Structure formats: C-alpha cells, structure tokens
Amino acid sequence: MQRLVLLSVLLCASCHISLSLTNGTASNGTVADGLLENGNFENAPNATNMKGTVVVGRYSIPGWVNEGFVEYIKSGQKQGDMLLVVPEGAYAVRLGNEASIKQKIKVIKGMYYSITFSAARTCAQEERLNVTVAPDSGVLPIQTVYSSSGWDNYAWAFKAIYEVAELIIHNPGVEEDPACGPLIDAVAIKALYPPRPTNKNSVKNGGFEEGPYVFPNTPWGVLIPPNIEDDHSPLPAWIVESLKAVKYIDSAHYFVPQGRRAVELVAGKESAIAQIVRTIVGKMYRLSFAVGDANNSCVGSLVVEAFAGKDTLKVPYESKGKGGFKRAELKFKAVSNRTRIMFLSTFYTMRSDDFSSLCGPVLDDVKLLSIQTSPNP
Numbered sequence: 001m002q003r004l005v006l007l008s009v010l011l012c013a014s015c016h017i018s019l020s021l022t023n024g025t026a027s028n029g030t031v032a033d034g035l036l037e038n039g040n041f042e043n044a045p046n047a048t049n050m051k052g053t054v055v056v057g058r059y060s061i062p063g064w065v066n067e068g069f070v071e072y073i074k075s076g077q078k079q080g081d082m083l084l085v086v087p088e089g090a091y092a093v094r095l096g097n098e099a100s101i102k103q104k105i106k107v108i109k110g111m112y113y114s115i116t117f118s119a120a121r122t123c124a125q126e127e128r129l130n131v132t133v134a135p136d137s138g139v140l141p142i143q144t145v146y147s148s149s150g151w152d153n154y155a156w157a158f159k160a161i162y163e164v165a166e167l168i169i170h171n172p173g174v175e176e177d178p179a180c181g182p183l184i185d186a187v188a189i190k191a192l193y194p195p196r197p198t199n200k201n202s203v204k205n206g207g208f209e210e211g212p213y214v215f216p217n218t219p220w221g222v223l224i225p226p227n228i229e230d231d232h233s234p235l236p237a238w239i240v241e242s243l244k245a246v247k248y249i250d251s252a253h254y255f256v257p258q259g260r261r262a263v264e265l266v267a268g269k270e271s272a273i274a275q276i277v278r279t280i281v282g283k284m285y286r287l288s289f290a291v292g293d294a295n296n297s298c299v300g301s302l303v304v305e306a307f308a309g310k311d312t313l314k315v316p317y318e319s320k321g322k323g324g325f326k327r328a329e330l331k332f333k334a335v336s337n338r339t340r341i342m343f344l345s346t347f348y349t350m351r352s353d354d355f356s357s358l359c360g361p362v363l364d365d366v367k368l369l370s371i372q373t374s375p376n377p
Contacts, residue, residue: 031105031189033213036167038063039187040088045072053077053094061093064103069096069178079122079179087118087151087218092185094122095129095171096178102168105189107160112192114212114234115158115167116222120151123180130170133158136232139172140225142182146247146266146358147220151185155212155222155234155248157192188213192236202277202285203341204237206366208261211235211248219253221264235263237275241342244270249362255295255323262364264294265304265345271360272344277368279334284371287332287341290364291317292325296351298359303346308332309339314346317361321352325362331371341368 026032041061049060053071060066071094075086086092093101107113113133119142121127129140136158146152158165171181190213195205205211212222212234223245224235233239240246244267249256256262265271279285291304299321306313311332317325332339345360 029106030108033190035188036103040185041091041093042089044091064101066101068099070099073183086185088186092183094183095181097174100168100170102166105165105167107165109160109163111160112232113158113160114155114190114192116153116155116213117187118151118153118185118218120183122183127173127182129182130172131156132168133165146223149220153218153222155224157232157234159232186215194236202368203275203366207259208263209259211261214250221247221249224248239274241274242270242272246271246273249294257290257292257325257364262362264362265360266358268348269344272342274340274342276338276340279337279339281334281337283334285332285334285368286329286371287368288327288329289366290325290327291315292362293319293321293323294362295323296359297321297353298349299352300349302361304361304363305344305346306330307342309335
C-alpha cells in the first residue's frame with residue numbers, strides 16, 4: 001500500500017512538472033514559439049509600483065526587468081492631441097531616453113531564433129530601437145511607418161550562444177521629453193530551422209514558409225530588416241540587401257500565391273532580397289517565381305526586377321489591388337559555382353486606400369533548376 005501511495009505521488013509530481021513545462025515552454029523546458037512571458041504586457045504592475053504612468057522599480061513589470069524611464073500605457077491614453085493605440089490587448093510599454101526592458105529566455109544552444117515585436121513611434125522624429133541578445137545586436141530604425149495603424153511588427157534574429165539568452169530592447173535616443181520614446185508591445189519568439197536545397201529546387205526556402213513568428217491578430221505583416229541591421233536573417237537563407245525592410249506576409253491576412261507565406265517588396269529599389277545558390281559553370285538554369293499583389297489595395301503598375309548573376313528580367317504586373325499573380329522565368333547560363341539571385345521592386349507604390357502606407361509587389365514560389373540541354377549533333 002505504501003508503495004502504491006508513493007507511486008501515485010511520483011506520478012502526480014511528474015504530471016505537474018510536465019504541465020508546467022508545456023505552459024509556454026517546449027517539452028524540453030526551452031521557450032516555445034509564441035509570446036514571451038507577459039509578452040503583451042497585459043499582466044500589469046502593482047499600483048504601488050506606479051507613479052502616474054511611470055513604472056517604479058526594476059522588477060515591477062511581471063516577467064520583465066526594466067531600466068530607466070519606462071511607462072505603462074493603456075490603449076486610448078492621450079498625449080497632448082495624440083491618441084495612443086495598442087495593437088495587442090489593452091496595454092503596452094513606452095521606453096524613454098536610454099530606457100530598456102529585458103527578459104531571460106531558456107533556449108537551445110547553437111540554434112537560431114527570431115524575435116518579433118510590435119513598435120510605434122510617438123512624438124520623436126527619428127526613433128530607433130537597439131535589440132540585443134549577446135553577442136548579437138542591431139539598431140532598427142522605426143521612423144518609416146509602413147502600416148496605417150501607426151504600428152509595425154519587426155523581426156530580428158540571433159544565434160543562441162548560451163542555454164539562457166537575455167533579450168534586451170533599448171531606446172538609445174535622447175529627447176528633451178523622455179515621454180517621446182517608442183511604444184513596445186507583443187514580444188514573441190520563434191525557433192528557426194535552416195532550410196536545405198532539394199533535387200527539385202536549388203533555392204533554399206523558396207516559398208518563404210520558414211520565417212519569423214507572425215501574430216495571428218495583427219494584420220500588417222512583419223518587417224524583415226536589412227542585413228546591415230541584423231547579422232542573422234529572420235528569413236532563413238535570404239538576405240535583405242537594401243536600405244529598407246521587406247515585409248513578410250501570411251495567407252490569413254493577405255493574398256499569397258502559394259502556401260501560407262510570401263514576401264512583399266514594399267520600398268521600391270530600396271527593398272531588395274537576395275540569396276547565393278550553388279551552380280555549375282556552363283550549365284543552363286531556369287529561375288521561376290510568382291509575382292502578384294497582396295489584396296491590400298496596392299493598385300497600379302508594379303514591376304519586379306529579377307537578377308541571376310549577370311542576367312536580368314523585368315516582370316510587369318498590373319495590379320487591381322484585389323489579389324492575383326502571374327508566373328515568370330529567367331533562363332541563364334552559370335558563369336560561376338556560386339550565383340547570386342536577387343529581386344527588387346522598380347517603383348515606390350502607396351496603397352490606394354491609404355496614401356501614407358507603402359506597398360509593393362508580392363514575391364513567392366522561387367525555384368531554380370538546371371535545364372537539360374541536348375548534345376550537339
């Protein structure tokens with residue numbers, strides 16, 4: 001009987017441990033894909049740790065450590081004539097001059113991860129955010145607003161060097177009014193799995209299915225920063241080789257030519273995406289891809305320029321802004337055992353229903369295959 005009681009206690013304990021590990025964590029105890037602990041800041045500080053909107057005490061926001069002038073903002077709060085809107089739930093935080101929020105995350109050493117978070121600037125003109133998981137760090141400019149809501153989702157990637165990663169989001173700006181800092185909300189994480197080429201496609205992640213976490217209830221996609229801001233791409237195998245971001249979109253909120261994910265080239269020639277692929281010198285190849293619009297009122301003459309080594313192709317697409325696509329292909333002869341393929345949008349385009357929001361052509365289903373050529377008679 002004592003053995004049965006002891007066995008029951010052990011089983012109950014193991015069940016409790018298993019449940020606690022699967023509540024926001026993977027089965028091995030590491031963080032699971034999705035919001036971080038209190039990632040949307042809905043779990044509020046105690047009233048005793050608040051002085052108006054200002055958070056008092058480093059450990060006052062559950063799940064986070066805050067440094068400097070940090071405010072806890074409620075949706076609908078006013079700042080002068082400006083109404084502050086929160087994209088996820090009812091609350092967000094605002095980072096004043098040199099302020100930061102931190103959280104430690106249990107990860108798998110050696111693996112790549114992407115952080116997705118929502119950010120909006122307030123009254124400062126050139127706001128930036130420094131995102132760090134040591135030794136990786138990047139400064140993301142957030143002065144360009146890509147959505148009509150005023151909020152944008154940003155992705156940033158890192159390689160886990162240790163089993164516990166400390167994520168730091170820091171406002172490096174110095175304004176006369178510290179309350180002019182950026183708003184932060186909805187911080188999530190996603191493990192990235194490096195894709196590989198196949199015998200049916202030399203391009204890795206050609207359908208863009210592997211990428212950063214996409215929030216299910218924020219319908220404005222995720223911005224992938226240029227590689228000068230991020231040493232590891234949140235879009236595995238691809239490099240954003242431009243000054244501006246590209247937008248990662250999902251089929252739940254946009255028209256996507258194939259699968260569940262695609263890329264929107266939202267900033268003209270400043271929004272380019274590239275990959276270096278293996279080729280055999282002298283062989284002929286066919287680079288095929290889909291060009292369309294995201295069903296987001298991006299109306300007009302869109303053009304995607306494709307590059308493969310020294311060969312180029314311009315693909316026009318007349319968009320009605322209601323979704324749709326066409327396929328194109330570029331044939332070329334490889335002159336090197338490494339060929340750089342790249343895509344960019346020729347023009348800047350604004351949404352027809354919102355002249356403050358950039359948009360552009362959608363790129364998807366990128367494939368590269370060698371062409372069998374007949375021997376000379």
